[in-house]
Amino acid sequence: MTEATGPTLCETTVPRFARGTRLHYDRVREVWFIQAPERAFHADAIAAEVLQLVDGARPLHTIIDLLAEKFAAPRAVIAQDVLAMVAELATKQVLLPA
């Protein structure tokens, strides 16, 4: 993956799913997928936790707060993971700033 050329992300960014992409729980395989144009990416457990909180209204800092509380983890660690993951999904055209 090359460097992201999309808009820069920071904690005040409100992410949303691009049209034609969404999070999908697969009841047969019992895993989460990101459904996107002509492909479905497997979403690991962490990505699924983050993406379930993406609703086009919550800014990233709220998502980070919620996850830090839920997993009783250091906020800085969660923030780093969430920002990196969201940036990667932005380069894949899955997430956009709302």
Place this chain on the structure above:
Amino acid sequence: MSAPPPPMSLLAELTHRCPLQCPYCSNPLMLDPRTQELSTTEWQRVLDEAALMGVLQVHFSGGEPMARPDLPELVRHAAQAGLYSNLITSGVLIRQDTLRALADAGLDHIQLSFQDVDPASADRIANMAGAHAKKLEAARLITAEGLPLTLNFVIHRQNAERVPAMLELAEQLGARRVEIAHTQYYGWGLLNRDALLPDRAQIEATTEAVAAARTRLAGRMSIDFVTPDYYEDRPKPCMGGWGQRFLNITPTGKVLPCHAAETIPDITFPNVREAGLAAIWEDSPIFNLFRGTEWMPEPCQSCAFKEEDWGGCRCQALALAGKADAADPVCHKAPDHKQVTQAIAQRPQTPPPFRYRRFGNA
């Protein structure tokens, strides 16, 4: 053999009718007639069964799927069943109202085919006057509607030099993805191989154009590149392996592991009119015929790559080596590899006229 993993995607070929006559069409030489097409209710049952089995994405294709007036109803049904829906279309039947009906029904994505960027050449390849102009208008309507758009270009010796312009057109039209897909040579493509097969210099130029565009457009537009396997050393993992990820249903309900499988002789193809989709996927002889690695001959059986390329394409083995269970002749280790090198060597300097895809022309 243990139960296979469920399929990821379903190609639903709603009809073989199409206003275009592209000489590389992936439909079989013997096209299914309209009178025997599956009904709306039959397709709805199939979509429900597919979703229950674990299919994630349904690709509505054809022919031209928009020739079916019940398409919006089927898209709505797919959405309600939780399936991601993709429309694979020539675009010539897209108007504001027909597009709106599909968007309202919950369509997720559209893949729009183009034959070229030069309008005269594009209309000649499709054998339909005015087709290219209609496609440009369709692309404009799709992006105005906000639906994600993939452009698909099939590449061959008569348009390969314009790949850079195709990528620019995709960017101008606001496509999110573009497919630059070299022609695959079975069915109509094989019939027209001399008119379509590029030379090595054309392959190299398209590969470079795609690499340059990928760098330029990273994060904005993704590019899928399908190389022509005649020029590769190793075969492609066709359909991600026979009966592993993909199934295809023809307009009359036959269920196939790939869209060219009907060329394989002496096989009864299961039909959704006679059996359930899950039973067909798991138990039918055709799906188990080349599933896994046990069926493989040498040199595949002792090859380190056998679970990467799955022995290549069965339909290509049949078309070139005369046996569906032979090693794919594209592989440099295959005993019939000379079929591929000869096809390249004997390609005429001037392309012969196209034999267009239409009922009764094979």
